[in-house]
Amino acid sequence: MNHQAQRMENVQSPIIPVVGELILAHPGTISLGQGVVHYGPPPEAMASIEPMLAKPENHKYRAVDGIRSLRTALASKLEVENGILLGPDRAVVVTAGGNMAFVNALLSITDPGDEIIILVPYYFNHEMAITMANCKPILVPTDENYQPDVGLIEQAITQRTRAVVTVSPNNPTGAIYSERLLCQINEMCQNHGIYHISDEAYEYFTYDGVKHFSPGAIDGSGNHTISLYSFSKAYGFASWRIGYMVIPKHLLLSVKKVQDTVLICPPVISQAAAAGALRAGVAYCQPWLEEMGEVRKLVLEELEAISSFCTVPKTDGAFYFLLCLQTEMDAMQVVQRLVREHRVAAIPGDTFGMSNGCYLRVAYGSLEKETVAEGIGRLVKGLRVLIDG
Numbered sequence: 001m002n003h004q005a006q007r008m009e010n011v012q013s014p015i016i017p018v019v020g021e022l023i024l025a026h027p028g029t030i031s032l033g034q035g036v037v038h039y040g041p042p043p044e045a046m047a048s049i050e051p052m053l054a055k056p057e058n059h060k061y062r063a064v065d066g067i068r069s070l071r072t073a074l075a076s077k078l079e080v081e082n083g084i085l086l087g088p089d090r091a092v093v094v095t096a097g098g099n100m101a102f103v104n105a106l107l108s109i110t111d112p113g114d115e116i117i118i119l120v121p122y123y124f125n126h127e128m129a130i131t132m133a134n135c136k137p138i139l140v141p142t143d144e145n146y147q148p149d150v151g152l153i154e155q156a157i158t159q160r161t162r163a164v165v166t167v168s169p170n171n172p173t174g175a176i177y178s179e180r181l182l183c184q185i186n187e188m189c190q191n192h193g194i195y196h197i198s199d200e201a202y203e204y205f206t207y208d209g210v211k212h213f214s215p216g217a218i219d220g221s222g223n224h225t226i227s228l229y230s231f232s233k234a235y236g237f238a239s240w241r242i243g244y245m246v247i248p249k250h251l252l253l254s255v256k257k258v259q260d261t262v263l264i265c266p267p268v269i270s271q272a273a274a275a276g277a278l279r280a281g282v283a284y285c286q287p288w289l290e291e292m293g294e295v296r297k298l299v300l301e302e303l304e305a306i307s308s309f310c311t312v313p314k315t316d317g318a319f320y321f322l323l324c325l326q327t328e329m330d331a332m333q334v335v336q337r338l339v340r341e342h343r344v345a346a347i348p349g350d351t352f353g354m355s356n357g358c359y360l361r362v363a364y365g366s367l368e369k370e371t372v373a374e375g376i377g378r379l380v381k382g383l384r385v386l387i388d389g
Helices: 015-024 043-047 049-053 068-082 098-109 124-132 150-156 179-192 249-262 268-280 282-304 331-342 369-388
Strands: 090-095 115-120 136-141 161-167 195-199 225-230 243-248 320-325 358-363
Touching: 015 331, 043 049, 043 268, 049 268, 068 090, 068 268, 090 098, 090 249, 098 124, 098 161, 098 195, 098 225, 098 243, 098 249, 115 124, 115 150, 124 136, 136 150, 150 179, 161 179, 179 195, 243 249, 268 282, 282 320, 282 369, 331 358, 331 369
Parallel strands: 115 136, 115 161, 161 195, 195 225
Antiparallel strands: 090 243, 225 243, 320 358
């Protein structure tokens, strides 16, 4: 009775709860770990819930792919903000967060043994999901600024390749891929008859005039592009678990099968809140994004003080930096000592596939400006003690 599935043995343990337990064991620790924002949903999201509760049908199962009114609102958002027209050949599906959207896509396009190309450093839940599905993650490195090399991606394509995954703006690096680069990747996928899965959860988090680009807006991309989005970040919706995906229409039945089996339907109360958030729109997010930009500059200024042993590649998005440290210690050892001795937490880079060296992901979105300043101060001081003596 002790048998466990081998595929689960091969899945890495989720790092956020591990570091979370370490933080709990050391009260007063400031976490620069988990990738969430410090603000909550807009008032319009809260106001939309009570009217929904008054309708008896909303306490029953609803459409597996999401409430029609929300899907209609999302179609408008996609057209205006992302340049994506659904038309007759594409569909939008509401999901329980962006991770579920990825799993829906993965199970709809792969069979056991198939390959999915992911760029290193990767978002760890993508790599975990691929392994859970009895598929093979094919790891393709990025350059010193965490930018993809299209030639290296193409060299990794085999007969078993089913998709290339891009995450822009990127978790864990903050890198943004240019329109030109994403068009090249998308065209390559089309030429090879594989899908381009574009994770755009951080679409609003861009800085210094850099713009986000959605590959789903490319003419002729609708048949092979899967676009993933989330309310968790921009609208402070992390625990409400609402995301959505734009898929080729020919995948809709498969996606519905997955979602009906796992979820039946996305949480109706959360869908109502999401519709309210869309009414508030990006105007609600803008002041928070401007504040995030100020925090980002503060973090960069503080990290400059340890540039002799800490490299911070310039990136223009999300709310992360992936630091490269010149030390013989492994990343988890550094994380543990930072928490125990300096009361500040980060995430080890090997969980993102960065095993050749010591890397730390620093997240600056979950705390207010003053707390971030204190946390980065502790991080810089701690790294000086641990590495620079």
